[in-house]
Amino acid sequence: MTTPVRPAAGGERDEAVLARLQLLVTRKLDGLLQGDYAGLLPGPGSEAGESREYRPGDDVRRMDWPVTARTTMPHVRRTVADRELETWLAVDLSASLDFGTGRWLKRDVVVAAAAALTHLTVRGGNRIGAVIGTGAEPPARTGRWRAAPPPPTGPGVLTRVPARSGRREAQALLRAVAHTPVRPGRSDLGALVDLLNRPPRRRGLAVVISDFLAPPAQWGRPLRKLRVRHDVLAIEVVDPRELELPDVGVLPVVDPETGELHEVQTADAGLRRRYADAAAAQRGAIAAELRAAGAGHLRLRTDRDWLLDMVRFVAAQRHARTRGTTR
Numbered sequence: 001m002t003t004p005v006r007p008a009a010g011g012e013r014d015e016a017v018l019a020r021l022q023l024l025v026t027r028k029l030d031g032l033l034q035g036d037y038a039g040l041l042p043g044p045g046s047e048a049g050e051s052r053e054y055r056p057g058d059d060v061r062r063m064d065w066p067v068t069a070r071t072t073m074p075h076v077r078r079t080v081a082d083r084e085l086e087t088w089l090a091v092d093l094s095a096s097l098d099f100g101t102g103r104w105l106k107r108d109v110v111v112a113a114a115a116a117l118t119h120l121t122v123r124g125g126n127r128i129g130a131v132i133g134t135g136a137e138p139p140a141r142t143g144r145w146r147a148a149p150p151p152p153t154g155p156g157v158l159t160r161v162p163a164r165s166g167r168r169e170a171q172a173l174l175r176a177v178a179h180t181p182v183r184p185g186r187s188d189l190g191a192l193v194d195l196l197n198r199p200p201r202r203r204g205l206a207v208v209i210s211d212f213l214a215p216p217a218q219w220g221r222p223l224r225k226l227r228v229r230h231d232v233l234a235i236e237v238v239d240p241r242e243l244e245l246p247d248v249g250v251l252p253v254v255d256p257e258t259g260e261l262h263e264v265q266t267a268d269a270g271l272r273r274r275y276a277d278a279a280a281a282q283r284g285a286i287a288a289e290l291r292a293a294g295a296g297h298l299r300l301r302t303d304r305d306w307l308l309d310m311v312r313f314v315a316a317q318r319h320a321r322t323r324g325t326t327r
Contacts, residue, residue, distance in 0.1 A: 088130065089118075101241050104306075122167060135185035211237050239301070
């Protein structure tokens with residue numbers, strides 16, 4: 001089991017937490033990259049490999065017609081992943097990530113996932129970069145205000161970290177993610193994803209880390225556009241209280257993005273049921289949009305061992321792409 005970390009802290013403690021996180025990731029993830037793959041997922045690549053029999057769900061664009069004609073059985077051509085991989089992270093640090101009722105805040109899991117992906121990329125000599133989004137800059141306070149100003153509603157602050165190779169550069173990227181302050185409001189997830197489409201880059205791996213609470217209509221189209229050129233992995237960070245409410249009587253809750261305060265009577269079984277149904281419908285819509293975009297989908301929870309879930313996901317993806325008989 002992993003131990004709690006708080007990457008959002010500042011100063012020397014921040015550096016100590018990042019060092020501890022790197023050690024934890026290194027110890028548990030070393031060995032996952034054994035084989036022909038240069039990144040987290042065994043991407044299709046561009047170099048032709050062996051053929052195997054067609055299975056439902058295979059990309060028909062990879063049909064191997066000569067082998068199909070010789071054997072009279074449909075075959076698809078496997079490809080070998082490129083040795084040099086460029087990975088880009090789109091890290092959403094909206095105010096809603098500053099929440100957690102499990103062992104970590106959602107923000108902690110976001111930074112931890114970024115650390116794991118960085119380790120998996122740079123240990124093979126590959127390059128990794130990131131775009132980071134957070135809420136809009138808070139307006140300047142003036143003496144005329146008697147109460148807190150309304151939260152900003154702009155597109156948020158978007159930061160780009162150039163793709164580089166090397167452990168020192170990877171540490172700088174992680175510091176940029178961990179030290180980014182969470183500002184009020186929500187970043188524009190669609191604009192954040194679109195930063196990975198501009199300028200056009202060589203085929204690689206794009207990873208979007210977010211709670212995906214923004215409407216799917218905002219980020220679905222940029223994600224589908226990104227999938228045309230790159231392998232895409234979406235890491236959804238979830239807290240258990242976002243899925244169901246406990247029976248604890250009157251529960252005051254604050255929206256971290258707007259500052260609005262509500263009191264919820266959780267003793268009402270009907271309310272808890274409606275909340276769970278609405279949450280399930282919301283997560284179902286997110287999963288459906290990710291499937292429509294053709295993105296891999298990994299869900300990490302604040303009350304679970306996030307690193308173990310990542311290891312299982314990587315193993316399952318590799319098994320799914322390599323199973324079957326080769327010819």
